[in-house]
Amino acid sequence: xxxHKLFLKAANEExxxxxxxxxxxxxxxxxxxxxxxxxxxxxxxxLHPVTFLLFLWSRLREDPLPCLQAVPNLARLIVVNAYVxxxxxxxxxxxxxxxxxxxxxxxxxxxxxxxxxxxxxxxxSLGRCMKLKALPNGIDIHNx
Numbered sequence: 001x002x003x004h005k006l007f008l009k010a011a012n013e014e015x016x017x018x019x020x021x022x023x024x025x026x027x028x029x030x031x032x033x034x035x036x037x038x039x040x041x042x043x044x045x046x047l048h049p050v051t052f053l054l055f056l057w058s059r060l061r062e063d064p065l066p067c068l069q070a071v072p073n074l075a076r077l078i079v080v081n082a083y084v085x086x087x088x089x090x091x092x093x094x095x096x097x098x099x100x101x102x103x104x105x106x107x108x109x110x111x112x113x114x115x116x117x118x119x120x121x122x123x124x125s126l127g128r129c130m131k132l133k134a135l136p137n138g139i140d141i142h143n144x
Contacts, residue, residue: 002027010035013057033058045070051096055082069093080104086131090117101125111136 006028010017017035020042030052037058044067047053051073055064060083068074069092077097081104088102089112097118102108108129113136126132 004028005030007032008034010057017058032056040064040067044068047071049073051075054078054080056080058082059084061085063088065089065091072096075099077101078103081106083108086110087112090114090136092117094118095120097121099123099125101127102129103127105129107131109133113137 004027008017008019013036015035017033017037019033019037022041022043026046027049028047029049031047031050032054034054034056035058037055037060039060039062048071050071053068053071053074053076055078057080059081063085064083065088068077069090072093073096074094075096076099078101080101083105084107086107087110088108091112091114094117098120100118100121100123102111102125104127106129109131110133
């Protein structure tokens, strides 16, 4: 039997979520992590089948994107109160990302998007990122 969906939740918003001890879940398609994380697990780059990833309450201090860019089939990324840094940098990867949602990242003031990143992006949702100064360069808004 292969595990396709995994939902891990800490006991409460302040509770740590210990995922480093997990072996790499190679067959996952959906991963939801709810709880405080020290860092993104070292096995994230091996999550090739993952298409959906949710981080909630993670409050990561380091930009998680360098690890997440190695997930080649990621189509939907949801980040809610998951990052306490001031800048997210999309510099590589994310070629299949269609939906990006970022909420309650209270310190985030800039999203850097390298040209050609996320060519298939269909939906960008930004909510309660009160210090965000502007939409990332390279995001075109047009009427459909």
